[in-house]
Amino acid sequence: MSDQPAAPAAHRAGSDVPFYVVMGGLGGSYVVLIVLLLAADLAFTSPGHFAAALAKPEIQYAIRLTLVSCTISALLSIWVATPLGYLLSRFQFRGRWLIDTIIDIPIVLPPLVIGLSLLILFHLPVAGTNLETFLQEHVSIGRRPFRVTYAQPAVVLAQFAVACAFAVQTMRVTFDQIDPRAEQVALTLGCRRSQAFLQVALPQAWRGMIAATTVAWARSLGEFGPILVFAGATRMKTEVLSTTVFLELSVGQLEAAVAVSLLMVIAAMTVLGIVRLLGARAAT
Amino acid sequence: MPQLTPVRPQRRRGNISRPVVAIVASLAMLAILVVLLFQGPPQPGTTPATTNNTKEGQEPLVVYCAASNKSVLEAIRAEYEKAYGTPLQMQFGASQTLLASLTVSKSGDLYLPADDSYLAMAKEKQLVADEFPLATMQAVVAVPKGNPKKIEKLADLLRDDVRLAQANPDAAAIGKLTRQTLTKSGQWDQLHARTTVYKTTVNEVANDVKVGAVDAGIVYDAVLHDYQTLEAVAIPELAAAKANVAVAVLTTSKRPRQSLHLARYLSAKDKGLVKYREFGFQPAAGDAWNEQPEITLYAGSMLRPAIEKTITEFEQREGVRVTRVYNGCGILVAQMKAGEVPDAYFACDSEFMKQVQPLFRNPLNVSQNELVILVHKGNPLGIASLKDLAKPNIRVGIGHEKQCAMGWLTQRTFDETGFKSELMKNVVVQTPTGDMLVNQMRSGSLDAAVAYISNAAGAGDALDAIRIQGIPCSVATQPFAVAKDSAHQQLVQRLLAAIRAESSHRRFTSEGFQWLAEGPPAHE
Numbered sequence: 001m002s003d004q005p006a007a008p009a010a011h012r013a014g015s016d017v018p019f020y021v022v023m024g025g026l027g028g029s030y031v032v033l034i035v036l037l038l039a040a041d042l043a044f045t046s047p048g049h050f051a052a053a054l055a056k057p058e059i060q061y062a063i064r065l066t067l068v069s070c071t072i073s074a075l076l077s078i079w080v081a082t083p084l085g086y087l088l089s090r091f092q093f094r095g096r097w098l099i100d101t102i103i104d105i106p107i108v109l110p111p112l113v114i115g116l117s118l119l120i121l122f123h124l125p126v127a128g129t130n131l132e133t134f135l136q137e138h139v140s141i142g143r144r145p146f147r148v149t150y151a152q153p154a155v156v157l158a159q160f161a162v163a164c165a166f167a168v169q170t171m172r173v174t175f176d177q178i179d180p181r182a183e184q185v186a187l188t189l190g191c192r193r194s195q196a197f198l199q200v201a202l203p204q205a206w207r208g209m210i211a212a213t214t215v216a217w218a219r220s221l222g223e224f225g226p227i228l229v230f231a232g233a234t235r236m237k238t239e240v241l242s243t244t245v246f247l248e249l250s251v252g253q254l255e256a257a258v259a260v261s262l263l264m265v266i267a268a269m270t271v272l273g274i275v276r277l278l279g280a281r282a283a284t
Numbered sequence: 285m286p287q288l289t290p291v292r293p294q295r296r297r298g299n300i301s302r303p304v305v306a307i308v309a310s311l312a313m314l315a316i317l318v319v320l321l322f323q324g325p326p327q328p329g330t331t332p333a334t335t336n337n338t339k340e341g342q343e344p345l346v347v348y349c350a351a352s353n354k355s356v357l358e359a360i361r362a363e364y365e366k367a368y369g370t371p372l373q374m375q376f377g378a379s380q381t382l383l384a385s386l387t388v389s390k391s392g393d394l395y396l397p398a399d400d401s402y403l404a405m406a407k408e409k410q411l412v413a414d415e416f417p418l419a420t421m422q423a424v425v426a427v428p429k430g431n432p433k434k435i436e437k438l439a440d441l442l443r444d445d446v447r448l449a450q451a452n453p454d455a456a457a458i459g460k461l462t463r464q465t466l467t468k469s470g471q472w473d474q475l476h477a478r479t480t481v482y483k484t485t486v487n488e489v490a491n492d493v494k495v496g497a498v499d500a501g502i503v504y505d506a507v508l509h510d511y512q513t514l515e516a517v518a519i520p521e522l523a524a525a526k527a528n529v530a531v532a533v534l535t536t537s538k539r540p541r542q543s544l545h546l547a548r549y550l551s552a553k554d555k556g557l558v559k560y561r562e563f564g565f566q567p568a569a570g571d572a573w574n575e576q577p578e579i580t581l582y583a584g585s586m587l588r589p590a591i592e593k594t595i596t597e598f599e600q601r602e603g604v605r606v607t608r609v610y611n612g613c614g615i616l617v618a619q620m621k622a623g624e625v626p627d628a629y630f631a632c633d634s635e636f637m638k639q640v641q642p643l644f645r646n647p648l649n650v651s652q653n654e655l656v657i658l659v660h661k662g663n664p665l666g667i668a669s670l671k672d673l674a675k676p677n678i679r680v681g682i683g684h685e686k687q688c689a690m691g692w693l694t695q696r697t698f699d700e701t702g703f704k705s706e707l708m709k710n711v712v713v714q715t716p717t718g719d720m721l722v723n724q725m726r727s728g729s730l731d732a733a734v735a736y737i738s739n740a741a742g743a744g745d746a747l748d749a750i751r752i753q754g755i756p757c758s759v760a761t762q763p764f765a766v767a768k769d770s771a772h773q774q775l776v777q778r779l780l781a782a783i784r785a786e787s788s789h790r791r792f793t794s795e796g797f798q799w800l801a802e803g804p805p806a807h808e
Contacts, residue, residue, distance in 0.1 A: 064320075072317045075310050112381075119388045132389075141322055149389055150346075150375065152321050202303045229385055232375040247376055250351030250487045252510040254494060 038265065045258040053259040058235045059244065065155065066240040067267065070220040073159035077167040077216035078209055085171025085212075086197065086205075090180060106165040114161050115229030122149050154231035155238055159220035166219050167212040174208025175201065210279030214272055221268055241267070344373035345542055346391065348382040350398040352487060353529065355510060356563040357396065360556050364549055370542055378485060380455075386411065386534065393537040394547060398486070399457045399504075399527040412532040414544065414778055416551035419565035421504035423461055423525035424516040426493045431517060433499045438471060438521040441500060447480040449492045449501040457527055458486045462502050465525040490514065509564030529565065541603045548602075549573065551774060571774045578605040579772050579779070582616045584632030584689060585717035586653065586736050587762060590795040591630065594788040598779055606779065612688030612716035627770040628779065632689035633760040647763035650783060651797040653736045655690070655697055655758040656749040658725055663748050667732055670698070670752060674706035681724055681733040687716035689760055694734045697758045722747070736760070738796035761800070 053059050084103070088096065106114060122132040129137075132149050139146035148154050182204070183196040191199070202209075224242035227233075233243040241264045248257035349357050354376050361372050375382060379397035386392045387409055395406060399421065406412050427435055433446055441448050453459035459482070466472035480498055483489050489501035490511055504527065505516050531550050537543045550556035552573035560567045571577070583591065588610045595606050609616065609626065613636035616629070620640045629644060631637040637647050659667050667673065673680050683691030691714060698704040712730070715721055718739035724730045726746050740749045752758045764783060766776045782788065784801045792799055 068317050068320045072314060072321065075314050075317070079310070116384065116388070119385060123389050149391075156321065198303050228377055229381060232385070233377060234373055234375055237373070247351055247354060249491065250376075250378070250485065251354050252487055252490055252494065252507070254491060 038262075041258045041262055045255045045262065049255040049259040050262070053256055053263065058239065059241075059260065059263075061236050062239045062241050062244050063263065063267065065152065065238075066221065066242075066264075067271070069152070069155045069159060069240060070217050070271075072156050073163050073220045074167075074213050074217035076156075076160050077164040078171075078213045080164055081167035081171040081212050081216070082202075082205070082209060084168050085173075086175050086201065088168075088172050089175035090183075103165055103168050106162045107169075111162060111223065111225030112229060115158055115226030118154070118158060118161065118226065118230040119149065149230065150232045150234065150238060152231075152238060155227055155240060158226035158230045159223045162223055162226065163216040163219040167216040170212035170215050171205070171208060174205050174212070177208075178204045207279065210275060214275055217271065217275070218268060221264060342369070342371060343539075344371035345393045345539065345546055346373045346375065347394045347396060347546075348375045348377075348386055348392050349396045350379045350382065350402075351376050352398045352504075352507060353396055356559050356565070359563070360550060360559045363555075363559075364546065368545070370546070372546070379457075386536070390536050392534050393539065393543040394531055395534055396529075396531040396550075398529070400530045401457045401460070401527070403530055403532050406532060406534075411534050411536065413535045413537070413540065414533040414547065414781070415530050416532075416547045416774060417528060417530045417568040417570070418551055418557065419506070419529045419560045419567050421506045421527045421529060421565060422518065423458060423465070423502060423522045423527075424505045424508070424518050425522075426490050426501045426503045426508055426511070426514050427499065427517055428493065428496075429513055429515050431515065435500050435517055435519075437519050438466075438475065441519075442474055442478045446478075446500055447498040448475075448478060449481050449483055449489045449498040450475075450479045451486050451489050451502070452482045452484055455484045456486055458489075458502065458504055461525045461527055462522065465522060469521065471521060506563065506565040528568070529560075530568075540601050544602050548577075548775075569773065571772045574772075576603060576605060577772055577775055578607060579628065579770070579776055580607045580609065580626040581628045581630060581779070582609045582611075582620070582626040583630035584613045584616070584636075584762070585610045585719060586632050586688075586690065586738055587630055588719075589742060590651070590738065590792045590797055591783060591788070593791060594782055594785075595779070597787075598782045602775070602778070604775060610717075612684065612691070614684070614687040614689070614692070615716060625767050625769060627772055628764065628766050628776045630762065630764045630783075632762055633693060634763055635692060636689050637763045637765060643769070644765035644767055647765035648780065648784075648801060649761050649763050650799075650801045651762045651792050652800055653738050653760045653762065653797050655693060655734055655752055655760070656737045656740065657752065658722070658733045658735055658740050658747050658749055659731070660725070661746055661748055663750070665731055667750060669750075670701050670707065670734075670755075671703070673710060673732055673734075674703055675710075678710050679712045679729070679731045680707070680710045681713045681715065681721045681730040682711055683718060683721070683735065684714040684716050688718075690718050690736055691716075693758065693760050697734075697752065697755050700755045700757060736796070741794070741796040762797075 088100065123130050132147070135148060136145040146153075148157065178201060183200045186196040186200045187193070222242060224246060227238070227240060228243055228246065231238040233239050233247055239247070241260055244260050245257045245264075248254075248260060347357070357374060361374065365371060375385070375392070377385070379399075379402040382395065382397065383402055383406060386395060395403070395411070396418075397403060397406075403412060403415060425435055425441065427433065433440070435441060435446065440446065450462065451459035453463040463472055466475055481492065483492065486503050486507050490503050490507055492498045493501045493514055494511055502522070505518075508514050508516050531547055533540060533543045533547050548571070551568070551570045553567065553570040555573045557567035557570045581595070592608075595608060598604075599606055613632045616631075617636050617639050620626070620629070620643060625643050629637070629640065630650070631647075632653075634647075634649070637644070641647075657667060657670065657673065659665065665672075665678065667678075672678075682694045685691040685695045698707050701707065713724065715724070718735040721730070721733040721735045722739050722743050725733050726743065737749055740747050764780055766773060766780065770776055789799050789801075
């Protein structure tokens with residue numbers, strides 16, 4: 001008699017635990033892996049290596065350049081990715097598939113190839129000159145000619161070339177998930193396209209934009225192949241933290257490489273934390 | 285419907301503000317960051333420690349340097365910048381990545397790859413102007429300190445309890461070298477079968493040993509200088525596996541003189557090579573450092589028109605001084621026998637090299653020259669062969685037998701004719717150089733002279749040359765040799781390379797010489 005009502009309750013209580021165990025176990029295993037990796041890194045290095053790395057002016061410069069270049073490329077990415085993601089999501093036009101495919105190229109191509117391609121692009125002889133020479137001859141910053149290759153702009157460009165593709169993907173999915181009806185209603189109420197975009201679509205896409213910026217920033221931070229080829233790894237000039245890790249590794253300074261890697265982790269967690277916090281506050 | 289109208293403007297204003305604020309804010313942020321981006325260090329390519337010593341506004345020399353040479357180069361660079369104020373901009377990376385970069389960008393001053401196999405590739409691409417040997421590296425087995433697995437010979441690497449890492453023979457030079465050496469001795473296949481992992485660079489192999497992922501790895505001994513927890517085991521089977529490190533001055537360098545100065549500094553046995561030894565390399569036999577080195581070259585007078593310009597260019601490009609002593613080769617030989625030995629000797633004929641051969645390294649034949657009969661333009665006396673020179677009342681000039689190769693050769697040629705005594709009756713003057721004969725011909729004091737065809741090259745307007753037929757020894761060969769005791773072996777080798785270059789070849793040819801120094805300049 002009491003079987004009937006009790007059974008479902010007992011059944012329900014019994015089935016939830018395995019659910020949490022399985023879900024938590026599967027998901028948690030990845031978190032545990034990352035934590036273990038960090039723990040291993042920490043065990044391999046020492047506070048001394050950490051302090052030594054931080055004290056070097058080259059590393060300090062690399063930290064600054066990393067933060068500045070990553071942020072520039074993330075901001076540029078979101079400036080490009082928002083309109084591009086919106087257009088691809090909202091409009092059907094001829095050749096859209098082609099643009100879709102082109103945007104995927106930086107994601108599927110090995111990063112080194114991007115760097116090499118940038119290098120070739122800037123040095124391809126066209127009409128007796130090339131892009132790099134042309135820029136140096138016609139553009140100047142202060143009194144110095146504007147250099148791209150092997151200079152700071154190359155770092156940003158190399159990061160942007162890859163990071164932007166990820167931002168575009170994120171923005172596209174963001175706009176895909178926003179119901180276009182609200183914009184259509186705004187249009188029928190007399191809004192122009194620009195107003196519908198700025199006042200209706202964009203506020204809803206806020207979280208996506210934060211996500212896209214974050215992805216682009218993180219991607220730029222980890223970028224290394226194209227920077228090495230296109231910007232070089234010149235100390236106090238184009239050396240960013242990811243290339244520092246490579247340079248330290250290539251001379252067998254594993255402890256220093258790990259210390260710098262952990263610095264990158266700290267920098268990334270701080271910046272991404274701030275961005276998420278700002279995003280969450282702005283979204284409410 | 286009408287009641288919506290008062291509400292809309294308010295909501296719109298609220299909605300506009302956020303995107304607009306975000307847009308303006310992000311633009312402002314971009315602007316600030318771009319300014320920050322260009323606010324680099326005060327001087328590009330210099331560390332703060334050396335900024336004060338580098339000259340204001342001087343363009344840095346760009347050095348493409350293999351990551352494996354980073355530590356030693358950073359040490360040398362600090363000293364160099366301090367001493368000379370020329371800022372250096374180092375591009376570190378993997379040798380092949382750097383090669384790809386400089387091939388595409390066609391810029392940069394020096395290239396210092398991990399070993400000279402990459403220089404060979406750079407040479408194929410016409411990127412190398414000069415090459416300076418720096419050090420050699422020996423292939424060894426890297427093991428943890430104390431050698432816990434007791435690895436002493438190749439057979440130990442084949443044991444089941446030893447995990448071995450190697451560098452990929454197709455990607456890394458050390459791998460290629462190991463494969464070559466062991467294939468020759470027939471041991472490669474065994475080792476290949478027992479190799480646990482192949483990595484792409486020699487440092488990755490050492491890193492694997494360091495973290496304990498493998499028990500042993502085949503690496504260059506110099507690499508282990510940076511690994512305090514590892515030690516090198518020299519196994520006899522790999523004794524022959526050695527690689528050279530060399531730095532190249534690139535053809536793309538816009539400031540070859542400064543680049544060569546740096547390259548000479550790097551390869552000087554009392555400058556850069558000291559550091560190379562400190563960092564675990566076996567340094568090459570470099571020249572002693574000298575701000576502006578001076579070398580002495582003895583050369584036969586006949587060679588002067590062919591080499592003078594090349595040497596002047598060499599001096600300007602290298603920033604060095606070459607003291608030339610041109611004279612008849614017999615006189616030069618006498619000077620050398622008296623104890624005055626130059627850094628290099630460019631003889632007018634092999635015969636004169638043989639006499640002082642013990643003082644010099646293996647000579648290299650550069651050019652050939654031919655004896656001819658010089659007559660006045662239009663050949664008014666109708667001279668067609670040596671026989672005609674024996675006719676009465678012809679004033680003949682020849683080179684001095686003892687003082688120059690040309691004179692010596694003339695005598696040998698006369699011997700072959702069978703009428704030497706008749707010929708010698710007409711000889712009114714014997715000069716130590718062919719140039720003097722040409723001058724005397726021009727002044728009209730001679731009717732004919734026996735000299736090199738190259739002597740007549742500059743006097744084509746006044747003189748004609750008549751070939752001497754059927755006497756093979758009328759041809760002289762000019763060898764170049766470096767003195768064994770020269771303190772500037774590398775520099776003299778580069779001078780030889782300059783003399784063997786294409787531009788020099790053209791000068792020799794236009795002066796009437798035949799070219800013998802084909803092929804790429806050898807360095808050893």
